[in-house]
Each structure stands twice: as structure tokens, then as C-alpha cells.
Amino acid sequence: MEAAALLHDVDKLAAVRPAVADLAHGSGSAEWLALRGHPELGEAIVGHPVSRLADGSWFDGWFARASIEALIVSYADKRAGQKLESMAERFASWERRYPPAERAARARGTWSPETLAAVRRRAESIEARVCDLLRVAPTDVRRLEWTSRAFRFAREGLT
Ligand SMILES: [Fe+2]
Numbered sequence: 589m590e591a592a593a594l595l596h597d598v599d600k601l602a603a604v605r606p607a608v609a610d611l612a613h614g615s616g617s618a619e620w621l622a623l624r625g626h627p628e629l630g631e632a633i634v635g636h637p638v639s640r641l642a643d644g645s646w647f648d649g650w651f652a653r654a655s656i657e658a659l660i661v662s663y664a665d666k667r668a669g670q671k672l673e674s675m676a677e678r679f680a681s682w683e684r685r686y687p688p689a690e691r692a693a694r695a696r697g698t699w700s701p702e703t704l705a706a707v708r709r710r711a712e713s714i715e716a717r718v719c720d721l722l723r724v725a726p727t728d729v730r731r732l733e734w735t736s737r738a739f740r741f742a743r744e745g746l747t
Pocket residue numbers: 596597613614636637665
């Protein structure tokens with residue numbers, strides 16, 4: 589699960605994007621990893637993009653069959669920006685960074701206020717299921733201890 593979480597956005601890298609350019613975000617990451625011998629990571633990755641939550645029928649099918657790993661990767665995506673945030677903070681950040689016109693272009697459709705409300709409800713369903721399965725409250729969620737050291741290493745290298 590940690591490997592899937594760490595690599596879920598790999599298809600955003602300039603070095604990877606051309607190889608999977610015909611695939612939707614997330615599916616591109618899964619395909620790229622499968623081609624490198626890690627097909628087992630795909631199921632936990634393909635459902636993470638928030639844009640997926642705009643499609644109610646897709647979401648219903650995914651939510652009914654998603655593994656706990658897929659649910660956690662999707663949930664983590666909705667809590668982790670540069671730092672751990674509540675889903676409300678994360679959605680506010682997305683809305684600031686991707687104004688409606690850009691969001692519509694990315695989602696290849698229009699996110700009406702009703703769609704945005706449905707996306708938030710579906711994200712809340714993911715949060716509720718994950719927290720129920722793990723018997724934690726959303727406010728109890730924390731980053732794993734090793735992540736602080738890993739972020740410092742990524743920023744500064746070995747010190
Ligand atoms: Fe992503």
C-alpha cells in the first residue's frame with residue numbers, strides 16, 4: 589500500500605507522461621508500473637483521482653469493489669497536500685488552484701455546484717469507510733513517522 593501511495597502520481601512526471609499519454613491520470617501510473625513488473629499496484633492507484641468522483645456510476649462500482657488499499661490511497665490523496673489537511677481544507681485548496689474553468693477542462697465536463705457537492709459527498713463516503721475499517725476518527729489520522737525523515741531527505745539530501 590505504501591508503494592502504491594508513493595507512486596500513485598508517477599504519471600505526472602515529465603519522464604513518464606509521454607509513455608502513458610493516452611491514459612487517464614492514475615490509469616497511466618498503473619500502466620507504467622505494470623510495464624515495470626508491478627501490476628499488483630494498479631488496483632490501489634487507478635481510483636485515486638478526485639475527478640473520478642464526478643462520475644456517480646463509476647464511483648458506485650468502484651466503491652462497491654475497492655480494496656482497503658485502494659480506499660486508503662484515494663483517501664490519503666484527499667487528505668495530503670504539502671502537509672496533512674482535513675478534506676475540507678484539501679477541497680478548498682483544489683478549488684483555489686483549479687478554478688471552475690480549468691477544473692471543467694481537466695474533468696472534460698462541467699462541474700456544476702451539484703456535481704461538486706456530489707464529489708464531496710463521495711469523498712466523505714470514502715473517509716467514513718476508511719475510518720470505520722481502521723477504527724480511527726479523521727482527526728486521529730497522522731503521517732507515518734518515517735515520512736518526516738523522507739521529506740527532509742527529498743528536500744536536502746543526506747545530512
Ligand atoms: Fe493524482
